Amino acid sequence: MSRRSRPLEAQCREYEGGVLVGDLCEDLCVGEKLLYQRCLYFERGKKVLQADWRGRPIILKSKEEAFSSFQPLVLLEDAADEGGQDFPEAELLLLVAGEVKNALGLELSGGSLGPLWPGRRGPRWRGQLASLWSLLQQEEFVLFSLLQDLSRHALPVLGSCGHFYAVEYLAAGSPRHRALFPLDGATGAPRGGRGQAKAISDMALSFLDMVSHFEDDFSHRLHLCDVKPENFAIRSDFTVVAIDVDMAFFEPKMREILEQNCTGDEDCNFFDCFSKCDLRINKCGAERVNSNLQVICDKIFRHWFSSSLWSSALSFPLQRQLREAVQECADPLRTARSPRRAAPDVFWKLRRLLRATQRELQEAEK
Secondary structure (H helix, E strand, O other), X not given: OOOOOHHHHHHHHHHHXXXXXXXXXXXXXXXXXXXXXXXXXXXXXXXXXXXXXXXXXXXXXXXXOOHHHOOOOHHHHHOOOOOOOOOOHHHHHHHHHHHHHHHHOOOOXXXXXXXXXXXXXXXXXXXXXXXXXXXXXXXXXXHHHHHOOOXXXXXXXXXXXXXXXXXXXXXXXXXXXXXXXXXXXXXXXXXXXXXXXXXXXXXXXXXXXXXXXXXXXXXXXXXXXXXXXXXXXXXXXXXXXXXXXXXXXXXXXXXXXXXXXXXXXXXXXXXXXXXXXXOOOOEEOOOOOOOHHHHHHHXXXXXXXXXXXXXXXXXXXXXXXXXXXXXXXXXXXXXXXXXXXXXXXXXXXXXHHHHHHHHHHHHXXX
């Protein structure tokens, strides 16, 4: 018996009618190798389903429940022939590049659009383009696709069917977990105080690696504007992965979002991304005045390094240094005035202390 949710039932009807396609549609609608498990989130603007794909847990995501909720591709509406074989490739490239610019604020050349290109023209080319167009209207899909193979701190896109796309399932963090993230699935699941301290230091170093990666390794800085445990997960080797990037923006889009009218600094706060109000012109500055590092220190590291998690696992002097470094990092009064100069110093201090933590814990095991 088929195991599909209501939106996936509609998905399969439209697949069978040739309206939409995708590399997961056959497994979902014909082979029954992609099986719906449960609904994780189904509010306006986000639909998140857990499924099993050939024995592997995955997540299916879409902004909308219905395929028809997305704006159609004008080229398809205007096409005279049913297969749409006469679309000039150059025109299609321009349209795809335009959607990427609209979603992420990035201007990409045709050669950089590989992960978003619909592939070879075939008998279902019309459905391919319609499906691609629905996916391009979802900023998170576009971001994950462009980061594919470029970042170990972002989820890879595993495939799609129509407007639903699949990503790897990883257990999200939660304030309910003492260490914020479930550690039982990690390699050599930590036991006791020292084991947990080792896991936290590994995760903290991975967060720092992610901060550096998002700051320096792309053509534009990637800003995280909604930092909370629920938006991250850890792999079995304690690598931190951003699993929800609805509020992640490259620098051009970030500047566009921040540059709004204001009467005070509080009007210039966009979730975790802050700007300052220029009262001479009543406009927020386009440059963010806090940083990813500062927010991660405030919302993740404070929990780890200002609590009793370390009690007997680490020497008191090192505990104190870590706590003070995290407070220095998270304090907006200290870093907001000159984030580009202050943040690197705190970054390297935290990294050095976390490395020292790992060495001390290893020595204690001998």
